[in-house]
Amino acid sequence: MTEQPAGDAAAGEGLARVALGEGVGTAFTARGGGTSRAPYDSLNLGGxxxxxxxxxxxxxxxxxxxxxxxxxRVAWMRQVHGADVEVITAPRVPDAEPPEADAMVTTVPGLALAVLVADCAPVLLADPVAGVVGAAHSGRPGTLAGVVPALVERMLAHGAEASRMAAAIGPAACGACYEVPEAMRAEVCAVVPEAYSTTRRGTAGLDIRAGIAAQLAAAGVPDVRIDPRCTIETPGLFSYRRDGRTGRFAGYVWLEGGRS
Structure with missing residues (x-):
């Protein structure tokens, strides 16, 4: 497991890329450079x-x-903080509702998977040898429900091998900022003890990214990169906990090729 600074996106500006293998594209977006007005200013991708x-x-x-x-050819989800995984085999029909899910997997080149966040963790996975990629939205409920392990299992069913997978956990609320009631921390940590945290204020907290990294390790994924940026502390990223009514940034993953 490694923390990987986001290069020129370290302050939350621009696109942050993470190498997950040959033939795999990834990106985490930021807040600036779009057309949305306040309080969604400006590169809001949440519909x-x-x-x-x-x-x-x-x-x-x-x-x-x-x-x-x-x-x-970008697939979106109607995210509900669960653990359902949708298999994406073709572009969505225009004006059709996106699937209700919190993770997606595809083996189709040129078909990108996008996950929306504003404090929850966007998680991207790839097995470039098998040609399988996945994306998950994992906040507190999704981490507790095991959405990332469920995504790994679905990728295995499509020919991936955990030992070949690489994962990127994007910007999210950090354990020093993510304050929760003591009972909520206990509930999560009974299932994912690695998520235990204490905030800078000395109150109960959760480190969702640490919990997800532990879930990936338990699933046999050896290569996990963590973007260290905290959404609450980074003005160039959207944060629901910091701002309330606000936009969403996104994580993207795709197999290169197949553009039509």
């Missing part, structure tokens, strides 16, 4: 937070262009 849909659409198209992706 269910109250922002102008036209602005969200323009922002999504802009990021797709920056990443060399066809915006019609």
């Amino acid at each position: 269910a937070v109250g922002d102008d849909p036209a602005a969200v659409h323009a922002n999504r198209r802009r990021i797709a262009a920056d990443l060399g992706l066809d915006p019609g």
